[in-house]
Amino acid sequence: MDFDWMKVPYALLTLFIVFNFGLLQTALIQKIAARVGRRHGIPVWQNYIDLIKNYGQRSSITHGVMFYLGPVFRLSGGVGLLLFVPSLYGSEMFSNFSFAGDLILALYFVFFGTLGMALGAGESGHPHAAIGVSRGLAQVTAAELPFALAVFSVALQYQTLSVTEIVAAQQGGFLNWTVFTNPLAVTAAMLSFLGSMMRPPFDVVLAPQEIPIGPPTEYHSSYLALMQTNRAIFPVAKIVIYMNLFFGGATIWPEFFLKVFCIYLWSAFVGVVFPRFRVEQSIRWFLIWAVPIGVLSILIL
Amino acid sequence: MKPELMKRMVKGPDGLEFEVEPLRDYYCEAAPTVMPGAYIKIVEDLFNWARSESIWILGFGTGCGAIEMRPLMTPRFDAYRYGVQWRPTPRQANLFIISGYLSVKTLKRAIRSYEQMQSPKYVIGLGSCTINGGMYWDSYNTIKRLDDYLPVDLYIAGCMPRPEALLAGFEDLKKIIRAGKGEGANQYAANFDWYKANQKKVIHDWDMPDYNW
16 A cells, blocks of 8 residues: 555644644633633643643552553544544645545544543542543443434435545535535534533533542543643544534634634533533433434435 | 451352452552652753642642632632642642641541642641641640641641632742742651651551551
8 A cells, every 4th residue: 555654744743733722722711611700710821831740740650551541542532533534625734644434433533532531440440430430431422322323414415434525525615514504413413512522511520529520530640641631632633523524624724723613612602601411411411402303314314 | 447447358249258458458558759850950940830830739628728718719819810720639639738727537538638649749738727726726636736747838827818818828839839849748758757656646546558649
């Protein structure tokens, strides 16, 4: 097979840009949420400092091999998701390692990090971690259903499993975007999006006010720093998929930043307006409101 | 010692008998060691700056002073803008605020929480009770001098100090950390025997290992 090695440094460049953008964007969203609560909130650069501090902690302890691998799996889930879908459509530099069936791989990578986390948190031996991760898996699974249905619907609509081709079909004016050609699928996917961003009302898994603090209870120092790195990359990588499938993708970086930020803002907006759901409430909510819309979007196609 | 912490034989669900020794099975008994900073000074300075600008407090209130910490999270004082956050688990926390009087019963939990925090870690004594007992100076059940049991980096005096005093205290702690003087964890490790002797002098029902990380 002929492989263009120049893709590797380009992909790393994408990773670097997305990492920094993710750190700043997460802080900005936190700041917006704080403003709603009439606080000033953290400085925009706070995430960088937290990251340096956690990498610079002197001691760290381990609970076993899976405890090590948990954050590594999580990070590789985020990085893999980012690297196998095109960031910018039509760009030689930022198409990354996208290929014909990358949509299936992306669906898999969305779930991969959570599974790795389940193994790692399970080995930490802390009961709060085990409870948190079983709650998390239940909720993410329920939230993933409508997204999977929406992806099938979009794949049927465009008769392809390649993200690049789906983006190509949406070019030529915003009325060609899936959000206008297949609104039901996008509705189901955007409802599912709320559940996977770990923001209220669906953040009972990680919220410090609930069973402290869920899966990462035992994680500290550089383990936690790895997971923070993933917290910067993974949301952006996931939004890139949403942007490519439903909102016409992006051709230049400013368009990319704007679209990713607006999609992220959707979950922040819902988060500051609505109070937190319990896990069984949120599962019921996904099954009642989001899944039927997803099924309908496939049926009427 | 409590019966559930004793060494004993247990019969598993599959009929096999095995020995359980909770103190050894649940905890590690290795004593703490002095951990030097980064070898290159400029790197250690960078880390110290980051540590000072990103202070994560253990969400554990020991006395009435805990009520003074809550307003710091709210719009009026908003400590988050100074890089101060609260973490619900000792693993992720760097700063332990002993907020007010510390009863002997709570001291036991405070020691366990402190030892589970990762180095470098800092302790603030909040209120007069941590300095000399304060209004509990003749109480039979509170400790009088926190510094005998945990290495304290900074005291914030008053009964109670207001949230503004806490904010000023954080700024002072930042100066201490940035100057490289926030070495409480190493001090605790170096004088481990002395601290343990003091702790065991007041805690009579000592039913945990000497050190549990």
